[in-house]
Amino acid sequence: MRNRPFRRPSLSAKPPAMRYVSTRGEAAPRDFESVLLAGLAEDGGLFLPETWPILLPEDWRALRGRPYPEIAAEIIGRFTGDTFEPGVLLSMCRDAYAGFTTPAVAPLVQLDERRFALELFHGPTLAFKDFALQLLGRMFDHVLARRGERITIVGATSGDTGSAAIEACRDRQNLDIVILHPEGRTSAVQRRQMTTVLSPNVRNLAVRGDFDNCQDLVKAMFNDAPFRAEMNLSAVNSINWARIAAQIPYYVYAALSLGAPEREVAFAVPTGNFGNVFAGWAARRMGLPVSSLIIGSNRNDILARWITANDMSAQPVVPSLSPSMDIQVSSNFERLLFELLGRDGAQTAATMRAFRETGTMPIPEEAWRNAAALFRGQAVSDEETIAEMRRLYAQGYAADPHTAAGTAASHAHAPDAPGTPIVIAATAHPAKFPDAVEQATGTRPALPPHMADLYEREERFSVLPNDLSAVQSAVRAHARRNAD
Numbered sequence: 001m002r003n004r005p006f007r008r009p010s011l012s013a014k015p016p017a018m019r020y021v022s023t024r025g026e027a028a029p030r031d032f033e034s035v036l037l038a039g040l041a042e043d044g045g046l047f048l049p050e051t052w053p054i055l056l057p058e059d060w061r062a063l064r065g066r067p068y069p070e071i072a073a074e075i076i077g078r079f080t081g082d083t084f085e086p087g088v089l090l091s092m093c094r095d096a097y098a099g100f101t102t103p104a105v106a107p108l109v110q111l112d113e114r115r116f117a118l119e120l121f122h123g124p125t126l127a128f129k130d131f132a133l134q135l136l137g138r139m140f141d142h143v144l145a146r147r148g149e150r151i152t153i154v155g156a157t158s159g160d161t162g163s164a165a166i167e168a169c170r171d172r173q174n175l176d177i178v179i180l181h182p183e184g185r186t187s188a189v190q191r192r193q194m195t196t197v198l199s200p201n202v203r204n205l206a207v208r209g210d211f212d213n214c215q216d217l218v219k220a221m222f223n224d225a226p227f228r229a230e231m232n233l234s235a236v237n238s239i240n241w242a243r244i245a246a247q248i249p250y251y252v253y254a255a256l257s258l259g260a261p262e263r264e265v266a267f268a269v270p271t272g273n274f275g276n277v278f279a280g281w282a283a284r285r286m287g288l289p290v291s292s293l294i295i296g297s298n299r300n301d302i303l304a305r306w307i308t309a310n311d312m313s314a315q316p317v318v319p320s321l322s323p324s325m326d327i328q329v330s331s332n333f334e335r336l337l338f339e340l341l342g343r344d345g346a347q348t349a350a351t352m353r354a355f356r357e358t359g360t361m362p363i364p365e366e367a368w369r370n371a372a373a374l375f376r377g378q379a380v381s382d383e384e385t386i387a388e389m390r391r392l393y394a395q396g397y398a399a400d401p402h403t404a405a406g407t408a409a410s411h412a413h414a415p416d417a418p419g420t421p422i423v424i425a426a427t428a429h430p431a432k433f434p435d436a437v438e439q440a441t442g443t444r445p446a447l448p449p450h451m452a453d454l455y456e457r458e459e460r461f462s463v464l465p466n467d468l469s470a471v472q473s474a475v476r477a478h479a480r481r482n483a484d
């Protein structure tokens with residue numbers, strides 16, 4: 001499975017060609033720019049690099065100690081080919097992360113002798129999604145202005161992607177954005193972060209259903225070729241490869257801070273759509289010494305069941321205290337599946353089809369064993385989440401319920417080697433989930449100053465049935481109104 005090493009000395013040199021293939025093997029290979037704009041491949045698959053860039057120990061060492069935006073530009077630059085002129089990606093990264101409230105951008109906070117919280121919630125919308133979406137908004141702007149084109153972005157959210165995407169795309173000249181969220185299934189803070197943005201290019205749709213229904217509607221819009229062409233559709237969910245590429249650098253940053261490449265590091269990641277943890281897998285694929293990837297699920301535990309027992313069977317989505325992980329069909333799992341199946345597009349397509357038709361994914365035993373050697377999985381119930389939040393709070397750390405699922409999973413599956421540090425992805429600020437935090441700790445976290453009046457702001461959104469034609473009509477009306 002290892003590809004030939006691929007090395008690039010610096011961002012000022014001419015970037016090598018980088019092409020992308022679809023996990024379903026039918027779509028023609030594309031370059032980064034076209035993958036950024038297309039989102040989903042025409043055959044319904046997800047894009048992945050044709051070959052993985054590999055960094056050698058001296059390459060990792062050369063990144064150690066550098067500011068976050070420089071590390072980000074170096075890593076993401078391995079994937080962007082010639083899409084950006086020299087220096088442009090670096091200035092976009094500097095600009096994107098300048099809006100974060102800590103100079104470290106992704107600070108590491110020590111929780112115990114071997115555990116560290118990697119705080120990914122210091123961006124404008126207080127969740128890890130800002131890392132990729134602050135950059136994607138700038139990438140879209142740059143590329144669309146050069147091409148003189150306009151796109152319509154459609155996205156599905158269980159709470160955090162929506163607000164991060166809206167914040168990154170609001171008021172941009174060359175795009176409209178429509179975000180679908182499951183009605184009543186996000187926290188009130190998450191909903192208001194989306195629905196109080198009244199910019200003319202933003203539209204919020206509350207779908208009567210769950211997140212999986214919203215994600216299905218988005219995929220169905222992409223798979224409707226005439227509609228896709230008419231609207232010039234693009235994606236901000238992690239089905240878009242650019243999202244994953246922009247989430248790899250914080251794994252690199254954390255591992256280098258804790259002694260890589262000389263030392264292995266484990267990661268525990270609260271997981272829903274499998275995008276975040278897949279970025280960790282990609283970092284390892286590029287040569288970062290990652291010893292294990294520990295997945296924390298809530299009671300929607302399809303991924304934990306798969307890793308422990310090769311049981312990938314979807315159950316109905318049930319609401320939990322960590323609503324952003326209330327997901328059963330994890331879109332990025334398809335990327336891992338493609339890799340586990342030796343990059344066989346036809347087999348990947350057949351496996352995904354079987355999952356659609358039967359609700360169970362037949363994964364060959366050997367492929368599962370290979371995955372189980374790296375991944376660990378733990379389902380964390382609401383009661384366990386509250387207990388973990390309470391335990392952390394007593395030790396002086398306020399965690400949101402998603403982060404607590406990650407720390408709880410890290411206790412269940414700590415690597416055997418005691419010297420291996422475990423980094424827990426702290427994916428959201430506790431203030432996004434005040435009810436859960438208050439239930440666990442007795443203290444209601446305050447919103448940061450830039451959101452202090454969130455509950456006084458006017459909300460605007462439409463409620464729609466879980467119906468493709470109703471959603472398509474709303475998307476079309478939004479795009480037409482802004483095109484006129």
Ligand SMILES: Cc1ncc(COP(=O)(O)O)c(C=O)c1O
Pocket residue numbers: 127128159160161238270271272273274275276277324325402403427428
């Ligand atoms: C706060 C939070 N934690 C964890 C997750 C799960 O991440 P992923 O969907 O990338 O697996 C999400 C949603 O994406 C989230 O918003």
Ligand SMILES: N[C@@H](CCOP(=O)(O)O)C(=O)O
Pocket residue numbers: 156157158159160161162236237238239272273275276324325331
């Ligand atoms: N948990 C996510 C769901 C969408 O995930 P994405 O990473 O594919 O955008 C959310 O908060 O919206």
